[in-house]
Amino acid sequence: MKKPDVKVAILGDMNVGKTSLLHRYTERKFKDTISTVGGAFYLKQWGPYNISIWDTAGREQFHGLGSMYCRGAAAIMLIYDVTNWQSYVELENRFLSLTDTANADCIFVIVGNKADLTDSQAHVPEAQSEPGAEPGTESEPEASPTCLPPPASPLLLHRQVNREDAMALYGRVLRYKGLEENACLPADRTCFETSAKTGYNVDGLFETVFDMVLPSILKKKSDGENSTVDLEIPRTDKKSKAGCCS
Ligand SMILES: Nc1nc2c(ncn2[C@@H]2O[C@H](COP(=O)(O)OP(=O)(O)O)[C@@H](O)[C@H]2O)c(=O)[nH]1
Numbered sequence: 001m002k003k004p005d006v007k008v009a010i011l012g013d014m015n016v017g018k019t020s021l022l023h024r025y026t027e028r029k030f031k032d033t034i035s036t037v038g039g040a041f042y043l044k045q046w047g048p049y050n051i052s053i054w055d056t057a058g059r060e061q062f063h064g065l066g067s068m069y070c071r072g073a074a075a076i077m078l079i080y081d082v083t084n085w086q087s088y089v090e091l092e093n094r095f096l097s098l099t100d101t102a103n104a105d106c107i108f109v110i111v112g113n114k115a116d117l118t119d120s121q122a123h124v125p126e127a128q129s130e131p132g133a134e135p136g137t138e139s140e141p142e143a144s145p146t147c148l149p150p151p152a153s154p155l156l157l158h159r160q161v162n163r164e165d166a167m168a169l170y171g172r173v174l175r176y177k178g179l180e181e182n183a184c185l186p187a188d189r190t191c192f193e194t195s196a197k198t199g200y201n202v203d204g205l206f207e208t209v210f211d212m213v214l215p216s217i218l219k220k221k222s223d224g225e226n227s228t229v230d231l232e233i234p235r236t237d238k239k240s241k242a243g244c245c246s
């Protein structure tokens with residue numbers, strides 16, 4: 001198996017669409033039900049580097065694993081559902097502390113998923129989607145230009161979380177981490193809205209994050225460290241914090 005050069009972890013409450021986002025990005029598909037037991041791991045080649053992406057299960061019983069998933073992470077995606085305020089609140093209440101084991105220079109991005117439910121604009125995938133990435137469910141054939149016009153937009157739901165809320169959370173995450181806002185990436189580059197269902201902004205999210213972690217890979221390499229991420233389950237009682245683990 002190829003050794004990852006860097007690690008990205010996906011965190012957020014159950015049902016916000018973490019697995020669907022990863023599935024949409026890697027498989028170019030959307031399925032209505034995919035269950036994640038414990039977690040899943042995906043390796044993406046990005047230029048000459050291998051990036052490991054860790055999907056977690058949001059259920060309480062797996063929380064012990066959450067900090068293990070974040071261990072040595074160079075980037076963490078905090079995912080909420082734009083139609084569910086509680087999923088946004090939980091990021092701070094339950095998930096932020098799990099990121100203590102991430103790298104000291106870990107990059108955070110805040111992602112509001114299910115934007116298709118609140119915004120008609122999110123009904124089309126981003127322009128830069130690869131050919132073959134089709135919106136909607138995997139069983140739907142791609143619409144040809146000569147087909148009937150698209151069906152009327154489904155009824156949109158009221159959004160419970162705004163982009164401003166996400167940007168405010170990003171500021172609080174930086175404060176929690178003890179980071180200076182002006183020394184970090186600005187909130188308008190680290191807050192995303194996506195739809196795993198339609199593909200809206202999914203490539204943009206992952207590819208921006210991959211680009212963001214490149215300096216971290218290069219720094220590790222120039223520091224002459226062993227630049228791989230330890231995939232083994234860490235030994236218990238390892239209490240040391242960021243910086244010790246990659
Ligand atoms: N409408 C809509 N539903 C979504 C989206 N992403 C996920 N879902 C649905 O939300 C549910 C939970 O998704 P899942 O990926 O399993 O969430 P996870 O628990 O965070 O991994 C499933 O029924 C998905 O079909 C999305 O972007 N839009």
Ligand SMILES: [Mg+2]
Nearest residue numbers: 018019035036
């Ligand atoms: Mg899941």
